[in-house]
Amino acid sequence: MIVITAPTSTIGRRLVAGLLDRGAPLRLVVRDPSRLEEGVRERVEIVQGSHGDAAVVDRACAGAEAVFWLAPGDGAAPSAEAAFVGFSRPACAAFARHGVRRVVGVSALGRGTPMAEHAGLVTASLAMDDLIASSGVAYRAVVCPSFMHNLLRQARAIREQGVFSLMADADLKVPTVATQDIAATAARLLLDDTWTGAGEVACLGPEDLSPTDMARIAGEVLGTEVGYRRIPGAALKERLTGFGTTEAMAQATVDMFEAKNKGMDNAAPRTPESATPTTFRQWCAEVLRPAVTG
Template sequence: MTTIAVTTPTGHVGAHVVRLLVQAGTRPVLLLRDAARLDPDLLPYVQVREGDLHDRDYVVRATEGVDALFWVDPTDLTVDDPNASTRELAEHAADAVRRNTISRLVLQSSVGAERRQGVGLIDGLGAAEDILGDTGVDLLVLRCGYFFTNLLDDIDAIRGGVLPTAMAPDRRLPWVAPRDIGDVVAANLLSGRPGRRIQGVHGPEDLSFSDVARTVSDVTGHPVAVHHVEDDELFAMLTSVGLGKRAAQGIVGMTSGIRDGFVPEQPRDAVTTTPTTLAAWAYEELRPALAPR
């Protein structure tokens, strides 16, 4: 049976991937810093290899005997240069692929990575696509839309009736449920399909922040209005809460880089469209988070 390794197995995508792999009868290898964060019910069905992805030797050791790897960059906003960190971790993964003759790799990337430059923190993912592509391994790059779960990062603002964004309020882009990304990841890790591909994961429809505010208001019963902020205002907000200059610039750049005239390289079609609507996700996850404490 194919041995599959999963990074960030407690994240919004990774946790779903792990459960699907276990339910499919595999015993995945999990790379993570702290096994205590795992659901204890999963422990009999997985192989835990604790360590830090920033440690090249750990990544190589932890993927020994692995046939397929799901690679996610756990973007570290505490370092001086998050994009340099993303590139470094991709080099660690590439080294592991070569030294352990891993045959298949699924990379979680982002819409916008096709631009390679000028998209803030997404530039690091564009570099990771190139670094891992150079290994010659069978590679699936998933260019994912904006996560619904990013709304949870703004929960306090939303609780106050505001949805802040530096994006033009009516600019529509792909939004996606991380669970749906996990479905696509697991299906491809289990299929063993050879070759190199880039695939979009775009959710059921393109949404603007105005669309999102209306849906959130309707589903949760909690009125929310979009508050547009300028780039310099967003930068000041981010640095005021302790983010370093490059991290803050990277977050601002993600929005400014796809704000005007950008069209994802992968078109919306039957392959890139996934089923979970924002309304369904908001009812299940956002509504309880907004409930009175």
């Protein structure tokens, strides 16, 4: 039995579909089962509730061989540590109590770099990895740079203003990754019962691109000019708190992007194993263009 947390997330939906296609027995932890893809509920076990709830995650882990772990990074959390480490603590107790053998989690690049020590959300995510590994399970953190999917939040700005905005330096080339490739990597690890111990598996995408490169490619795919505007950290923090994010989580987001601007995401070498297949151009054609033009 494989337990999937956050099965209605962008990664989770693809992971569930891929594992069901392979005939894997699944137990999904979900707050609202009606949000599952059509036809999924009839093929899985469901534990309703939050995977941050000790009673819920305890029920989910009973008799489980493996768990996919995705902390939601709740913007309403009082701190980044609470959002990642605190949220994951009940699950780690359940992993140990029920003898879960393997856990695959989604985390961030940066381990071993000086930037990661003060990188906000990344620092907390790496601490979460350490906590899970200390529970005694075999653990693989799927470590990622920024997701291509994050650009969907700016589909309206691209459509109406022809521009998107980030905190990233305009000409800094960094890896980005498609969520479908993260899901594929997680599925491979969950179905493989041969690995042991704790470690990381990087998903770096096939190329490094700057925001300027991304704007050019997006414009070519959309058939219109797309520009990039860099926003300062103070403006990003103000925007996030205006949306209801706590000050601590907003600052942790700013700290993360400051560390990325110092090269944190460039520290891991791209190898045949870490180079995931989906290009940014392909993602723009398949995902961004329908969101902008639809």
